Amino acid sequence: MAKPTPLSGFPEFLPAERVVEQEVLATLARTFELHGFGNIETRAVEPMDQLLRKGETSKEVYVLRRLQDTGQGDAGMGLHYDLTVPFARYVLENAGKLEFPFRRWQIQKVWRGERPQEGRFREFTQADIDVVGRDVLPFHHDVEVARVMLDALSRLSFLPGLRLQVNNRKLIQGFYAGLGAQDTDEVMRVVDKLDKLAEDKVAELLVTEARLDEKQAVQCLALARICTADDSFVEQVRALGVEHELLDQGLEELAAVVRGCAGLVTDKVRIEADLKIARGLDYYTGTVFETRLDGFESLGSVCSGGRYDALASDGKVTYPGVGISLGVSRLLVPLVQKGVLAGSRSVPSAVLVALNDEDSRAGADAVAQQLRANGVPCEVAASPQKFGKQIRYAERRGIPYVLFTTAEGGHEVKDIRSGDQVAADPATWTPPTADLRPTVVSTGSTTESNGSTTDDQETKQ
Amino acid sequence: MAKPTPLSGFPEFLPAERVVEQEVLATLARTFELHGFGNIETRAVEPMDQLLRKGETSKEVYVLRRLQDTGQGDAGMGLHYDLTVPFARYVLENAGKLEFPFRRWQIQKVWRGERPQEGRFREFTQADIDVVGRDVLPFHHDVEVARVMLDALSRLSFLPGLRLQVNNRKLIQGFYAGLGAQDTDEVMRVVDKLDKLAEDKVAELLVTEARLDEKQAVQCLALARICTADDSFVEQVRALGVEHELLDQGLEELAAVVRGCAGLVTDKVRIEADLKIARGLDYYTGTVFETRLDGFESLGSVCSGGRYDALASDGKVTYPGVGISLGVSRLLVPLVQKGVLAGSRSVPSAVLVALNDEDSRAGADAVAQQLRANGVPCEVAASPQKFGKQIRYAERRGIPYVLFTTAEGGHEVKDIRSGDQVAADPATWTPPTADLRPTVVSTGSTTESNGSTTDDQETKQ
Numbered sequence: 040m041a042k043p044t045p046l047s048g049f050p051e052f053l054p055a056e057r058v059v060e061q062e063v064l065a066t067l068a069r070t071f072e073l074h075g076f077g078n079i080e081t082r083a084v085e086p087m088d089q090l091l092r093k094g095e096t097s098k099e100v101y102v103l104r105r106l107q108d109t110g111q112g113d114a115g116m117g118l119h120y121d122l123t124v125p126f127a128r129y130v131l132e133n134a135g136k137l138e139f140p141f142r143r144w145q146i147q148k149v150w151r152g153e154r155p156q157e158g159r160f161r162e163f164t165q166a167d168i169d170v171v172g173r174d175v176l177p178f179h180h181d182v183e184v185a186r187v188m189l190d191a192l193s194r195l196s197f198l199p200g201l202r203l204q205v206n207n208r209k210l211i212q213g214f215y216a217g218l219g220a221q222d223t224d225e226v227m228r229v230v231d232k233l234d235k236l237a238e239d240k241v242a243e244l245l246v247t248e249a250r251l252d253e254k255q256a257v258q259c260l261a262l263a264r265i266c267t268a269d270d271s272f273v274e275q276v277r278a279l280g281v282e283h284e285l286l287d288q289g290l291e292e293l294a295a296v297v298r299g300c301a302g303l304v305t306d307k308v309r310i311e312a313d314l315k316i317a318r319g320l321d322y323y324t325g326t327v328f329e330t331r332l333d334g335f336e337s338l339g340s341v342c343s344g345g346r347y348d349a350l351a352s353d354g355k356v357t358y359p360g361v362g363i364s365l366g367v368s369r370l371l372v373p374l375v376q377k378g379v380l381a382g383s384r385s386v387p388s389a390v391l392v393a394l395n396d397e398d399s400r401a402g403a404d405a406v407a408q409q410l411r412a413n414g415v416p417c418e419v420a421a422s423p424q425k426f427g428k429q430i431r432y433a434e435r436r437g438i439p440y441v442l443f444t445t446a447e448g449g450h451e452v453k454d455i456r457s458g459d460q461v462a463a464d465p466a467t468w469t470p471p472t473a474d475l476r477p478t479v480v481s482t483g484s485t486t487e488s489n490g491s492t493t494d495d496q497e498t499k500q
Numbered sequence: 501m502a503k504p505t506p507l508s509g510f511p512e513f514l515p516a517e518r519v520v521e522q523e524v525l526a527t528l529a530r531t532f533e534l535h536g537f538g539n540i541e542t543r544a545v546e547p548m549d550q551l552l553r554k555g556e557t558s559k560e561v562y563v564l565r566r567l568q569d570t571g572q573g574d575a576g577m578g579l580h581y582d583l584t585v586p587f588a589r590y591v592l593e594n595a596g597k598l599e600f601p602f603r604r605w606q607i608q609k610v611w612r613g614e615r616p617q618e619g620r621f622r623e624f625t626q627a628d629i630d631v632v633g634r635d636v637l638p639f640h641h642d643v644e645v646a647r648v649m650l651d652a653l654s655r656l657s658f659l660p661g662l663r664l665q666v667n668n669r670k671l672i673q674g675f676y677a678g679l680g681a682q683d684t685d686e687v688m689r690v691v692d693k694l695d696k697l698a699e700d701k702v703a704e705l706l707v708t709e710a711r712l713d714e715k716q717a718v719q720c721l722a723l724a725r726i727c728t729a730d731d732s733f734v735e736q737v738r739a740l741g742v743e744h745e746l747l748d749q750g751l752e753e754l755a756a757v758v759r760g761c762a763g764l765v766t767d768k769v770r771i772e773a774d775l776k777i778a779r780g781l782d783y784y785t786g787t788v789f790e791t792r793l794d795g796f797e798s799l800g801s802v803c804s805g806g807r808y809d810a811l812a813s814d815g816k817v818t819y820p821g822v823g824i825s826l827g828v829s830r831l832l833v834p835l836v837q838k839g840v841l842a843g844s845r846s847v848p849s850a851v852l853v854a855l856n857d858e859d860s861r862a863g864a865d866a867v868a869q870q871l872r873a874n875g876v877p878c879e880v881a882a883s884p885q886k887f888g889k890q891i892r893y894a895e896r897r898g899i900p901y902v903l904f905t906t907a908e909g910g911h912e913v914k915d916i917r918s919g920d921q922v923a924a925d926p927a928t929w930t931p932p933t934a935d936l937r938p939t940v941v942s943t944g945s946t947t948e949s950n951g952s953t954t955d956d957q958e959t960k961q
Binding site: 041042043044045046049050051052053054057058060061072073074075076077078079080081082083084086089099100101102103104105106107116117118128129131132133134136137138140142143148150152153154162177179180186190299302353354385386387388397400401404405407408411414415416417418421422435436476 | 502503504505506507510511512513514515518521522533534535536537538539540541542543544545547550560561562563564565566567568577578579589590592593594595597598599601603604609611613614615623638640641647651760763814815846847848849858861862865866868869872875876877878879882883896897937
C-alpha cells in the first residue's frame with residue numbers, strides 16, 4: 040500500500056505524545072477511584088431511537104451496517120456520540136443490580152458523524168463522572184462532582200490554569216420569572232448567545248425574540264454580568280431587586296457549590312460563579328458547569344455538565360443525576376499539537392541493557408528480568424552493536440540509563456545524560472523515581488498561537 | 501423509555517465484574533511497559549479497502565454512514581476488526597517518526613459485523629503486543645513476544661492454567677516439502693483441520709485434496725502428533741527421517757522459543773512446542789502461537805499470533821513483524837459469566853466516612869480528603885441515617901471499613917466484617933494493603949460447565 044494519510048477528525052498520537060494522554064487518563068482514573076466512583080464501560084453502539092432522542096445531535100450520528108447485510112440485521116444501531124445516553128440506558132437496564140446512589144466514572148471514545156473540517160473531531164475521548172439516584176438524589180452530590188473534577192484537574196499540574204464556571208438554572212430561570220418573563224426558556228436561549236454576540240445585540244434579541252421590555256432586558260444582562268470567585272454573587276443578585284422562590288433556591292444551591300469547592304481551589308484550578316453560563320440546549324434542571332482553559336479560551340468549554348432531574352426513566356421510576364464530562368481529546372490534542380505538552384521519552388524503558396554479543400542475550404534477558412522484578416521498565420538492546428551505537432539507540436528513544444556487563448561479569452550503569460558510570464547490582468539497583476517512567480513535560484507556553492477555532496462541538500452537546 | 505434489553509454480542513460488565521477486567525488490563529499494561537513496549541491507540545475506523553485486504557473477514561466488517569449523508573462523505577470507512585490492520589497502517593503513516601525496531605502494546609475494542617448468535621462477540625477487547633522492524637527484524641524478537649506474554653499471563657494469578665502452544669511455519673512447510681508435497685500450503689490447510697476432524701478423515705483429505713500418497717499422509721500426521729514441553733521435539737522430528745533446509749531453520753527457531761521461555765514457565769502458565777498448530781488462514785511466515793485455557797478448551801485459542809515477514813509495506817520498504825494478541829473479552833466474559841472470577845466489591849471505596857448529621861458533611865468531606873491524601877479510596881455517606889443503616893450501606897457495596905466521628909470530635913474506624921472498632925487518626929490511618937482496593941476473587945472452579953462453544957472467531961481471524 041502507498042503511504043497512508045491521516046483522516047481528518049480522527050486524531051492519533053505518536054508514542055511520546057500518547058505518554059501525555061496516558062498520564063492524564065491514569066490521573067483521572069486514580070482520582071475518581073479515590074472518591075469512591077466505580078468504573079464501567081458501555082458498548083460503542085446504541086439503538087438509533089435512543090441516539091435520536093435529542094433532536095439536535097441527530098445529524099451527527101454514525102450509523103452501522105454489516106457489509107454483507109441483506110437489508111435486515113443491524114439496521115438501527117449507531118455509534119454513541121456521548122457517554123450520557125449509554126449511561127442512562129445502562130442504569131435502566133441494570134437498575135435491579137446497582138446500588139443507588141450509583142457513582143461511576145467512564146472514559147471512552149465517542150463518535151460524531153461530522154463533515155470533515157478543521158478543528159472538528161469525529162472521534163474523541165471523554166472522561167465522565169456521574170452520580171445517579173433512584174427517585175431522589177440529594178443536592179450535595181452537585182457539590183461532590185464539582186469537588187471530584189477540581190481535585191482531578193488540580194493533580195494534572197502540567198496543564199495551563201483552568202476555571203470551572205458554575206451556574207444554576209433555577210437561579211436564572213427564577214430570576215427571569217421574577218422579572219415577569221413569559222417564556223424563561225427563550226430568555227435563557229437568547230442570553231446563552233453572549234459568548235457569540237455583542238451585549239447590545241443580545242439586548243435587542245431579548246426584546247424581539249424573548250418578548251421582554253427594555254428594562255427587563257437590562258436586568259437580564261446585569262445578571263449575566265455577575266461573576267465572582269466566592270459567594271458574594273448572592274448579594275449582587277439581591278441588589279438587582281428581583282424576587283422569586285426558584286431564584287432563592289438557585290442562589291442557595293450555587294452558593295453551596297462555590298463554598299463546598301473552596302478548599303480545593305488552587306492558583307491554577309479555580310471556581311467561579313458565572314451567571315451567564317446556561318448550557319442552553321441541554322436538559323439541565325439545576326447546577327450547570329463549564330470550564331475554560333487559561334490562554335486557550337477559544338477551545339470553548341473543555342469540561343461541562345450539570346444536574347438532570349430525569350437522567351433516565353422507565354415510566355415508573357425516575358433516576359435523577361448530576362455529572363460532569365471532561366473532553367480529554369478537546370483538551371489534549373491542541374496542547375500536544377502546539378507542543379505545549381510532550382512526553383519525556385517515546386518508550387517506557389528507563390534502562391537499556393546493553394549486549395556484548397548475541398550469545399550473551401539470555402544473560403542480558405535475565406538481568407532485565409531482575410530489573411523488572413523491582414519495577415524498573417527496561418529493554419535489551421536489539422543487536423550487539425558497538426557500545427557507542429547502543430548508547431545512541433537509547434538516546435534516540437530517550438532512555439536515560441544503559442546497563443553494561445563487564446568482562447568480569449559485573450555490571451555498571453551509565454546515566455547517558457551526565458555520562459556518569461557506576462557499578463550496579465541489577466538485583467537491587469533502581470533509578471531515581473523521577474526517571475522510572477516517562478513524564479509529561481510542559482514547555483510553559485500556555486497561550487494559543489491561533490484563536491480562530493470557535494466551534495461548539497462540546498459546548499452545545 | 502421501557503427497560504432496555506442487552507444486545508447480543510455486545511457484552512457489558514456490572515461494576516464488580518468490571519473490577520476483574522480493570523485488574524487484568526492494568527496488569528497487562530504494567531507488564532508490557534516493564535518490557536519496554538510503548539503504548540499507542542489507533543482510531544476505530546479504517547478505509548474499507550484496507551479492511552478488505554484479507555478476503556476472509558470481509559463479511560464481518562461494520563461499515564459506517566453519516567445519518568444525514570447525501571451520498572458522499574464518509575462512504576468507505578469501517579470499524580476495525582482487529583488491531584493488526586490499523587497497526588500496520590499506523591507504522592506506514594508514521595514510519596519517519598518512529599524508531600525501529602518499534603515495540604508497542606495496544607489494548608482496544610474491535611468490532612465484527614457478525615449475525616447475532618450465541619457465543620459470538622460483535623464487540624470485544626484485544627490486547628496486542630508487536631515488534632516491527634524496518635527491512636529486517638532479528639528472530640530473537642519472536643522469543644521476546646512469547647516471553648512478554650508469558651510474563652503477563654503468569655502475573656494474572658487468579659486465572660485458570662494456560663498453555664502457550666508454539667509452532668513454526670518453516671518447520672512444517674519444510675517438512676512437507678522434504679516429504680515431496682507439491683502444495684505445502686494446501687497440506688497445512690488440511691492438517692489445520694485436526695481440531696475439528698478425526699485423524700483418519702484428515703488423512704483421507706491429505707490424499708484427496710493435498711495430493712499426498714498414503715505414506716506421506718501418515719508422516720504428516722506423525723509430525724502433527726508431536727507435542728513437547730521442552731526442545732525434545734527436535735529429536736522426535738529427526739526420527740521421522742525427513743530432511744529439508746527450511747525444516748532445519750524451523751526446528752532451530754522453535755527450539756529457541758521453547759528454550760528462551762523456559763525460565764518464565766510456572767505450574768500454571770506453560771509453553772509447548774505443538775506441531776499441529778498452523779493458524780491456517782493467516783499470513784504467518786515463521787513462529788505461530790495459540791493458547792488454551794485449562795478446563796476451557798472449547799473457548800479455542802485465547803491468545804494467538806506469530807511472525808509476518810511483511811506486516812506492512814509501502815512498495816519500497818517492507819516492515820517485518822512478530823506479535824501476539826490476547827482476546828481479553830474472549831477470556832474474561834465466560835469466566836465472569838460463569839462466576840469463576842468476580843470483583844471483591846462494587847466500588848473502589850475502602851472506607852465509608854459516616855455522617856452524624858447533614859450539617860457535619862463539610863467536616864466529613866475534609867476527613868475523606870485526609871484519607872485520600874494517603875491514597876485511601878473512600879466516600880462520605882449519602883445521608884445521615886442511623887449508623888446501622890450506614891453500616892448496611894457499606895456492606896451492600898462491599899466497603900470493609902466505616903469511619904465515625906465521635907461526640908468528642910475524635911475518630912474511630914470499624915472493620916464491619918469483624919466488628920472490631922478502634923480509634924484512628926484520619927491523617928495517618930490506612931487500611932491493610934489487601935483491603936485498599938477491590939481484588940479479583942477466584943472461586944477455584946476452573947472447569948467449564950458447558951462445552952458446546954466451538955466457534956473460531958479469534959482462532960481463524
